[in-house]
Amino acid sequence: MCSSRDKKANLDVVRRLTREAKQGGAGLVCFPEAFEFMGRPGTKDSLEAAELLTGPTMGALKDIAKEQNIWMSLGGFHERLAGREAEEAPGKIANTHCIINAHGDIVKAYRKIHLFDVDVDGGFRESDSTLAGDAVAIVKDTPVGTLGVTTCYDMRFPELYSILRDQGADVILAPSAFMPTTGKAHWHVLLRARAIETQTYVVAAAQTGVHNAEDTEVPRKRESFGHSLIVDPYGAVVCDLETNPEAIGMVDIDVNRMQEIRRAMPIPLHRLQSANVLASARAATNATNV
Numbered sequence: 317m318c319s320s321r322d323k324k325a326n327l328d329v330v331r332r333l334t335r336e337a338k339q340g341g342a343g344l345v346c347f348p349e350a351f352e353f354m355g356r357p358g359t360k361d362s363l364e365a366a367e368l369l370t371g372p373t374m375g376a377l378k379d380i381a382k383e384q385n386i387w388m389s390l391g392g393f394h395e396r397l398a399g400r401e402a403e404e405a406p407g408k409i410a411n412t413h414c415i416i417n418a419h420g421d422i423v424k425a426y427r428k429i430h431l432f433d434v435d436v437d438g439g440f441r442e443s444d445s446t447l448a449g450d451a452v453a454i455v456k457d458t459p460v461g462t463l464g465v466t467t468c469y470d471m472r473f474p475e476l477y478s479i480l481r482d483q484g485a486d487v488i489l490a491p492s493a494f495m496p497t498t499g500k501a502h503w504h505v506l507l508r509a510r511a512i513e514t515q516t517y518v519v520a521a522a523q524t525g526v527h528n529a530e531d532t533e534v535p536r537k538r539e540s541f542g543h544s545l546i547v548d549p550y551g552a553v554v555c556d557l558e559t560n561p562e563a564i565g566m567v568d569i570d571v572n573r574m575q576e577i578r579r580a581m582p583i584p585l586h587r588l589q590s591a592n593v594l595a596s597a598r599a600a601t602n603a604t605n606v
């Protein structure tokens with residue numbers, strides 16, 4: 317999707333696409349990072365728009381899941397902090413990927429671990445406004461098996477993905493709002509590599525196009541790369557929504573094929589066998605490079 321500052325409009329898109337996904341037979345529907353709100357770069361928009369997970373926007377999303385009897389991956393919700401966290405991190409929010417089950421319960425709230433502090437495309441310092449997550453997230457017993465939960469920039473850190481695989485992930489989610497420049501250079505390669513290494517499905521719902529395009533109060537427009545992608549456990553791109561502004565792509569999870577791929581090439585076993593060698597190399601490297 318192509319989210320804007322209009323929360324109600326974004327919610328309407330989520331409602332409509334979820335209904336469509338359900339009609340197509342989906343058990344899980346995935347939305348991109350910042351699906352509920354995309355503010356003006358360099359402003360306090362996101363801080364002001366942020367809500368508690370017990371707030372009205374998440375309430376409406378839980379109702380959608382319950383009404384449609386479908387699981388939802390809601391990547392990159394702008395979560396308002398409360399209590400001690402709010403005191404310790406004033407002016408900050410969390411970038412929270414929620415998994416909601418078909419009864420409308422939040423079964424996981426994963427906070428993005430790797431924040432986007434970079435000097436590309438005009439520069440971003442996500443950590444100025446966002447508290448980093450401190451826990452990896454797995455969700456068992458979903459209609460598509462075990463989920464590994466990540467967000468956007470996390471996809472550049474293969475260690476995280478390999479931990480998720482070792483914890484049992486069948487499908488790893490990577491909702492994103494990728495920059496056009498880095499998207500063109502890296503998006504497909506990163507997601508295919510993560511799928512090949514982990515032998516899991518990788519599902520990356522993406523923001524696409526120019527955000528707040530018609531909004532005259534948004535002088536500096538933000539743009540996203542698009543290409544919502546589903547990659548199978550052998551690295552084949554089985555769905556690419558290109559730059560379509562609002563679309564659904566659907567694939568079946570073929571568990572038998574995934575198991576055969578894993579049996580034929582037992583990567584986790586081989587990682588275990590090399591673990592001691594690499595751990596001492598890592599320790600030696602850190603010692604000389606600090």
Ligand SMILES: O=C(O)CNC(=O)[C@H](CS)NC(=O)CCC(=O)C(=O)O
Nearest residue numbers: 350432440442468469493494495498
């Ligand atoms: O700020 C929000 O509202 C939502 N968050 C985002 O859009 C985040 C932080 S700016 N985007 C990324 O992580 C892009 C990563 C990327 O493009 C890369 O790894 O190359």
